[in-house]
Amino acid sequence: MKNLGPFSIYEPEKDTPEEVLARSSNILFxxxxxxxxxxxxQKTFNKNTLKVVFDKRGIIYSSSYDASSLWPIxxxxxxxxxxxxxxxxTTPIKGLDWQFNGEKIxxxxxxxxxxxxxxxxxxxxxxxxxAKEIAPLKDAVELxxxxxxxxxxxxxxxLYRVMLSRVDPGTAPDIDWPQPxx
Numbered sequence: 001m002k003n004l005g006p007f008s009i010y011e012p013e014k015d016t017p018e019e020v021l022a023r024s025s026n027i028l029f030x031x032x033x034x035x036x037x038x039x040x041x042q043k044t045f046n047k048n049t050l051k052v053v054f055d056k057r058g059i060i061y062s063s064s065y066d067a068s069s070l071w072p073i074x075x076x077x078x079x080x081x082x083x084x085x086x087x088x089x090t091t092p093i094k095g096l097d098w099q100f101n102g103e104k105i106x107x108x109x110x111x112x113x114x115x116x117x118x119x120x121x122x123x124x125x126x127x128x129x130x131a132k133e134i135a136p137l138k139d140a141v142e143l144x145x146x147x148x149x150x151x152x153x154x155x156x157x158x159l160y161r162v163m164l165s166r167v168d169p170g171t172a173p174d175i176d177w178p179q180p181x182x
Contacts, residue, residue: 002045003102004032005076006056012037030073042067049079050091058099059108063091080105112172119172123164129180130161156181 007030012019019029030038045051045067052063053072064070070077084104099108110118137154140146146154163178 001049001079001081002041003076003078004034004036004041005072006074007032007038007072007077008074028073030071038072042070046079049081050085051077051079052100052105053077054100058101059096060093060098060100060105061096063089063093065091076100078102110173115172116169119167119169119175122177123167123169126164126177126180127161130157130164133157133181134161153181 009028010031012023012029032038032041047065050063050065051067051070052060053070053075054060054077055075061075062070067077078100080100086105086107089098089105097108098105100106134154134157137146137150137157140150141154157180160178160180167175167177169175
């Protein structure tokens with residue numbers, strides 16, 4: 001199984017017609033530290049293996065069975081056998097929740113600081129959603145045109161927002177998030 005990288009930009013020394021055309025079209029060339037040109041080496045990958053692009057920490061950024069659809073600039077690329085791919089791994093990947101450990105794909109292990117940052121971001125998103133829901137309901141109250149349903153919705157959204165404000169991101173990943181009103 002191939003495991004190459006990191007790839008970085010370079011200027012080809014040869015002047016084949018293809019390279020001259022590519023340079024005039026602003027096409028980038030990348031190679032790894034063993035001088036493997038990406039356009040050439042991608043042809044040597046097994047068509048039946050999953051290819052993953054990952055950083056020096058092993059965090060997977062993209063994946064495909066077609067190497068030509070990937071661009072491992074400032075990154076590594078490796079082939080992964082089917083037995084080393086978890087059933088829950090999907091391609092294209094969603095988020096940065098997977099790592100390549102040199103042989104197989106494993107769930108990413110986050111530091112406590114990373115978990116805290118993720119929880120704070122999630123809290124901010126939820127608080128923003130609550131604020132968007134509350135604003136027109138408050139307007140209706142201030143204009144004295146709120147219906148009984150709107151008054152109850154306002155109360156439940158405000159209660160939800162208060163409960164969210166009490167969430168401590170430092171307790172991630174063990175957070176019992178309050179549920180938004182339906």
